[in-house]
Amino acid sequence: MKRLHLPLLILILSGIALGIFYHKAVNLGFPLLPAQQTDNWVVEARVSFEPTGGAVTARFFIPENPPGMALLEEHFISRGYGLTTTPTGPNREAVWTTRWPSGPQAVYYRATVYPLEQPRADQAPYPGPVAQPELEEPYRSAAEEVVQKVRERSADITSFATVLVRDMNHPADENMQLFVSATDSDREKVRTAIQLLAGARIPARMAHGIQLTDRGNDLQPETWLEVHNTRSWVAIDPDDGTVGYPDDFLVWWRGDTPPVRLDRARDAQVRFSVAHNYQNAVEVARQKADLLDSRMADFSLLELPVQTQNMYRVLLLVPLGAMIIVLLRNVVGLQTFGTFMPVLIALSFRETSLLGGIILFSLIVSLGLAIRFYLEKLKLLLVPRLASVVIVVILLMLALSILSHNLGIEHGLTVALFPMVILAMTIERMSIVWEEHGPADTLRQGIGSLAVAAVCYLVMINPYIDHLFFVFPELLLIVLALTLLLGRYTGYRLTELVRFRAFGGGER
Structure with missing residues (x-):
């Protein structure tokens, strides 16, 4: 059982991560690519009328769960009106009320709709055979x-x-x-079709909607026929008998009634307008999660303050850099100073650029190492010596910043972004390796550290990886599973195969 403990843990972590990832990517529609946009439509209805005296009530049918579409946002625009929305039979209506209207009135309904990739079936109970006319x-x-x-x-x-x-x-x-x-x-054809279908005891109803088009001003509603096949309502085009609504058709209301009903008002007019809109796919997915009552988006990093989000955009990449270090040290065999120093240096490279960061890092460490050898002659204790190295590193960084500014080299100003304590510890570690193993090993580990930091940097600045780990932080469980798997690796390292290739040739 002990031998299966780690494999089972890896499988559980991977399963949880992939399950959450699949739900967010497929069911909620969170994008897999950065800056991905989603097509949607902004639909607006303008309802105008003339009051005839006294309190006015304006009832207007509005969409509810339209086939093939998802309502992402709704806005009701009116001044001085009370508003309620209520279900009315197969429809939903907005009710505007006001007590003392004056002059021509206009209220607006605006919605953002999103075409569903997998339209939901209009599951409705079978109303039973209708009476013959x-x-x-x-x-x-x-x-x-x-x-x-x-x-x-x-x-x-x-x-x-x-x-x-x-x-x-x-x-x-x-x-x-x-x-x-x-x-x-x-409309007359659908009305006749409903009557003839009733002769066959088939339930049918009238549906109205608008075509979503870029030339979307003053659109006129189109009338369709819907019949119930004992399982769901099926749309029929009254012009040619085609089954199913087009992908760009928005069902607005159902029934052989006008969309507007007025009390103490007259001359109702409705103008429909449509505009094509592009919205960030992440925002669309969050709104879709709200529509589906999914709590997944509530526990997303997207709900945090923007400043905190920016911080986690960086922190979420540290585990990935740590896994890369494990891979390069345990499998490839690169030697580095410290375990996490390269990934912290790679984070600094995000601000300094790769080439400029390597040059500045090499310069600071070289100068600091020379001063460290001088401090060795003073026979200081460990803690005072480390504190002295930190002070010297800060002075060197300050000097380089001032010098580069005077020379007009802007990259030199970014030297302050290096973690000074890590630099001090690196200098201390390099001096010890120099004394115990010589300059060759020191140079080898220094080059290895820069190489690992460069690899981590190239991975961590990738916008696709940055996007995936920020939108899908559960992928860190995959990183953890891979790190645990690498922790059991005890085979040959790639560098060892190169070092000992002569022994293999001798045996043959």
Whole structure:
């Protein structure tokens, strides 16, 4: 069991991280790439009317869970009005009220909608067979004949409605011609289709919506037919019988009623406008999480203050740099001064640039090492000697900053971004290695430290990695799992294979 403890821990950590990552990326739509934008639409309805005296109530249907779309934001714009939103049958309506209106009035409803990649099914309970309409002759006999002919050429409710709509658009016999004419509008055709479908006991209703287009001023609502197939409502295009709404169609309200109802007002007019909008994909995912009542976004770094977010953008990359150091030391075999010194130096390189940072680091360490050898002759104790080295490092950094400023070398000013204590400890460690193992080992470990710091820097400045670890911090569990896995590695290092290749050749 002890032998399986670590593998099981690695699998659990990886499983938790991948599960959270999948939910946020696939279900909530958090972007995998930085600065990714999502297409959405800003839809606005302007409702204007003329008061006739007294308190005014304006009721206006607004979208609710439109098929294929998600409502991200809603804004109600009106001055001096009270506002409530209430469900009304299959619709939702906004109710504006005011007591003493004066002159022409206008209220606005604005929403941001987002096309869903996987449209949700309109799961609605089956209302049951509808009652047949009471028609007089010859309409009654004609309706029965139309229903009979359509039933012979259809297989289910959806195909029945499709065949019926196509026959209505191209009436071939006198029975259909009693109900439709070439001048009928879509609304009249849908009204007739609902009546004929009722003759077959099929529940149907009228739906209205707008086409989302870049030329989106003064849009007119389009009317569609919806039939219930005992499982869900299915949309039918009244022009050609096509099944399903287009991807860029927003269902606004349902029913054979106007979208506006007024009390003590007249001359209601509605103007629909649409604008194409691009929004940061992270913001869209956060809003989508709110719509889905997901608590995942509440525990995201995106909810922290901006200053704290910027701090964690850096801190989240430190574990990744630490894993890279483990890989390069335990598997590749590079030697470094200290365990975490290279990753801290790499963080400094983010501000100084790679080449300038290497030059400044080498210069500070070389000068500090020379002064450290001088302090050795003074026979100081350890703590005073370290304190002296820290003071000397700060003086060297100050001198380099002043000198570079006078010479017009702006990169020299960034030397203050190096961690001074780490520099002091590095100088102390290099002097000890120099005394115990000679300058060759010191130079080898120094070059190894800079090489590891450079690799960490190149990884940590990658905008894709920065974005992934900030938006998906659960990936740190993968980093932890890989670090634990590397902690069990006891095989040959790559540098050892190069060093001892002569022994392998001798055996052959």
